[in-house]
Amino acid sequence: MRRRDFVLGALGAGLASTGAFDSLVRNDITAQAAFARGGIPYGAAVRTDLLDTEFDYKEAIIDHCQIVVGEGGLKWIDLRPSQEQFVFEQPDRLIDFANRNGMQMRGHTLAWYGAMPDWTKTIASAAEAERELVHHITTVVGRYRGRIPSWDVVNEAIAETPMRGSVIRNSIWQERLGPRYIEIALRTAAAVDPSAQLVINDYNVENPTPQCRDRRKALLDLLRSLKDRDVPFHAVGIQGHLPGDLEIDREGLSRFVEDVKGMQLDVLVTELDVIDDKLPPNEYDRDRIVARRAGDFLAAIDEAARPSAVLTWGITDRYTWVPMWFKRSDGKPNRPLPLDASCRPKALMKVIDEFTRAAE
Numbered sequence: 475m476r477r478r479d480f481v482l483g484a485l486g487a488g489l490a491s492t493g494a495f496d497s498l499v500r501n502d503i504t505a506q507a508a509f510a511r512g513g514i515p516y517g518a519a520v521r522t523d524l525l526d527t528e529f530d531y532k533e534a535i536i537d538h539c540q541i542v543v544g545e546g547g548l549k550w551i552d553l554r555p556s557q558e559q560f561v562f563e564q565p566d567r568l569i570d571f572a573n574r575n576g577m578q579m580r581g582h583t584l585a586w587y588g589a590m591p592d593w594t595k596t597i598a599s600a601a602e603a604e605r606e607l608v609h610h611i612t613t614v615v616g617r618y619r620g621r622i623p624s625w626d627v628v629n630e631a632i633a634e635t636p637m638r639g640s641v642i643r644n645s646i647w648q649e650r651l652g653p654r655y656i657e658i659a660l661r662t663a664a665a666v667d668p669s670a671q672l673v674i675n676d677y678n679v680e681n682p683t684p685q686c687r688d689r690r691k692a693l694l695d696l697l698r699s700l701k702d703r704d705v706p707f708h709a710v711g712i713q714g715h716l717p718g719d720l721e722i723d724r725e726g727l728s729r730f731v732e733d734v735k736g737m738q739l740d741v742l743v744t745e746l747d748v749i750d751d752k753l754p755p756n757e758y759d760r761d762r763i764v765a766r767r768a769g770d771f772l773a774a775i776d777e778a779a780r781p782s783a784v785l786t787w788g789i790t791d792r793y794t795w796v797p798m799w800f801k802r803s804d805g806k807p808n809r810p811l812p813l814d815a816s817c818r819p820k821a822l823m824k825v826i827d828e829f830t831r832a833a834e
């Protein structure tokens with residue numbers, strides 16, 4: 475059942491008697507009522523340009539989501555074509571869409587190694603790097619103050635395979651400022667919008683592998699060092715790009731979330747999808763494994779703390795980043811997301827719906 479039908483059913487029963495039902499704007503029902511109904515809000519990364527060109531894509535976002543985040547738009551590569559310019563057209567369109575449909579918008583992302591415009595390579599000193607980072611965050615978070623309630627302030631700060639001495643991933647920020655770029659970014663965002671939820675977002679903490687174990691430890695060490703210095707931030711974003719061929723480390727992930735919760739931090743699932751390049755070719759079998767991986771992942775988190783939101787990184791298999799890096803050797807399209815390429819719900823959507831509603 476689509477979230478909208480579920481919500482409409484609940485509302486319809488209540489409103490039919492008043493005859494007010496048909497006067498409600500459908501869009502207002504889906505997201506706002508879903509928020510009102512409780513449970514864990516669900517959302518997805520959105521390719522904003524498609525909202526105006528693909529009706530079924532737009533409908534799917536409206537029908538299922540209470541939260542949206544731009545897959546692009548608020549990255550430096552999108553916002554900052556030059557050192558002098560800020561281009562806000564894409565995030566402005568997405569926040570307008572979110573407001574019109576009673577949805578919240580997440581901001582992704584302010585300090586990352588990725589999607590950086592070439593001109594940032596000319597940032598030559600620590601002083602210049604700090605000036606640029608502070609100016610960027612002040613301008614961007616300031617523009618959306620009170621309208622974007624949650625930001626991925628720092629994205630993927632932990633090295634791919636953290637070893638002794640190089641725990642923080644390299645970036646222009648790390649090169650010029652060292653790890654203190656993280657504190658600078660968080661303190662600046664907190665000063666500009668004290669009401670915003672400030673999130674440190676990362677990945678590969680879910681599986682029973684040495685890499686995930688090392689990354690969990692490195693991330694916890696970072697969080698503790700920031701908390702010890704009273705650096706303002708509120709939550710950890712667990713991206714959740716799950717390798718479909720690997721089990722979920724239920725004990726390791728639950729313990730990680732327990733430790734995060736012990737620091738009075740919230741947890742969000744920010745970019746859930748299941749990378750199915752190594753899964754069987756049969757779509758039915760593949761969809762069931764994808765759904766099971768996600769179910770195990772969500773259950774492991776929930777054993778320790780209820781996530782304050784669950785977002786997938788896209789909503790339909792028609793548009794996913796996964797084949798950029800994980801094309802299937804049999805040439806079959808990847809199926810990492812809750813809706814198929816025709817925007818029809820798959821087993822993964824059912825798992826997410828049941829998980830987010832069970833928390834009502």
Ligand code: G3I
Pocket residue numbers: 545546549588589629713745794795
């Ligand atoms: O829009 C241009 C298009 O005009 C051009 O023709 C085309 C060919 O170069 O590129 C298009 O831009 C691409 C953009 O996605 C929009 O589709 C960029 O090359 C491509 O690098 C970019 O990839 C995005 C990637 O982040 C880097 O920003 C992916 O869509 C996006 O899903 C991915 O998302 C990341 C999260 O931000 C962080 N966590 C991991 C996640 C997956 O990698």
